Amino acid sequence: MDYSEHLMIILIAVAGRLKKQKIMNKIIPLLIFLVFVLDTNAQISKAKLVANGLTCSMCSNATYKQLKTIPFLDSVDTDVEHTKFIFYFKPNVDFDYKMIKSKVEDAGFSVGSLVLSMKFDNVSVENDFHYTLGDITYHFMETKKQNLNKICQVKLIDKGFVSGKEYKKYLNLESKYPCYKTGKIENIKVLYHMKAI
């Protein structure tokens, strides 16, 4: 049982106590939201990003300084030789992959790859499997049928999170995954496409 499950039980118990009171109707949705957010972020703690379009350390430093301004990142490590940035997400805060992408672009470069260390609890994945965490639904593509357990590496493959060449490669699979091009599926608030690696 992890931190978020403990918290869920505590919050349900608190909600149970509050049930007797009239404020319960207002507080219960808030508590549910809180558990939702905490639980979502507890599953992704680390990511590795490779920035494209740069070689020198001054360019890497510019990218590093941009990434450092992202409020939901706890710390950023660098591998200058491979233009790689390893970052750790702050626990219990909401985050937005698009901000990571736009910060790299603000430095003048682009995202070559973004690989998330995501925690799974015996989840069986395959092509077209949808996995929802909070507001975000992840659509698996080009992934062999497998069981994901504990911390696994998954790569975001949407436009702007892979190189132009790689994006075109996935775009050629449009007939198989029509939502890849549009980035939308009905009734899904935020959609990302990913691949287990």
Add this chain to the structure above:
Amino acid sequence: MGNFIFLCFYQTKAQELFLLTYPASNVPKNAMVVRGMNSFFQRTADKSIRYPLMPEFEYGLSKKIMVIANGFISNEGNKVNLEGASLLTQYRFYSNGEAKKHFRMAVWSRFAVNNAEIHQEEIELNGHNSGIRLGLTGTQLLYKTALSSTISYQKSFNNFANEFPQNYTTRSIDYTFSLGQLVLPGTYKNFNQTNVNLMVEMLGQNQLSNGKSFLDIVPVIQFIFKSKARLDLAYRRQLYSTMSRTQPNGILINFQYNIFDVIRKKY
């Protein structure tokens, strides 16, 4: 002749932080570069040394737009004179990046004002003439090598107190070709390693209507300290010229410092 030399250089191997031209890459958004370039040029007429100083501020307005403002300070008449200033805006309209590679294109304009006396046919908005210049830049980065080329049109106006001589041409097409090679370090370990870049820039001008031209070559050695400060040492040498120029050859020293995240945004 200029084009032929450019083709020869195209085969050789740079990083794109060039000294006398800007690549199609911009200063990062919300970053500022503070720069000071001091030149030492011998005047052809009396062999005296002129050492103009050019302070400059560069700022990234967005990922696609940067603005550059600079001033021109000279030692004309053995006193310090603020002779002019210019404003450059660059818009990067194309960018395609892969691992350690990119190709970019940008358009730019420079507007300059100046008060210097005009004694040469060469049109130079960086410190000599008032005028406007419109340009196009293409830059290719290939691992540790960078190639960049610009073509521009410029039109000079009268300087404040000094009119543009009527027998000189006011319009020119200018072209540049720059290449640079990252020499050190061989392998990056951290941001504190000093980088050394070797560069060659070629700058040419073809004047419209009278057909006069010149071509210069500028070898540069560049040091980058702690991934945020930069020192350039260069020598500008005229290869040929069919127009009058007051001080074609000289030494350039440039120092600049990058300030990232200038305006802090609260989330």
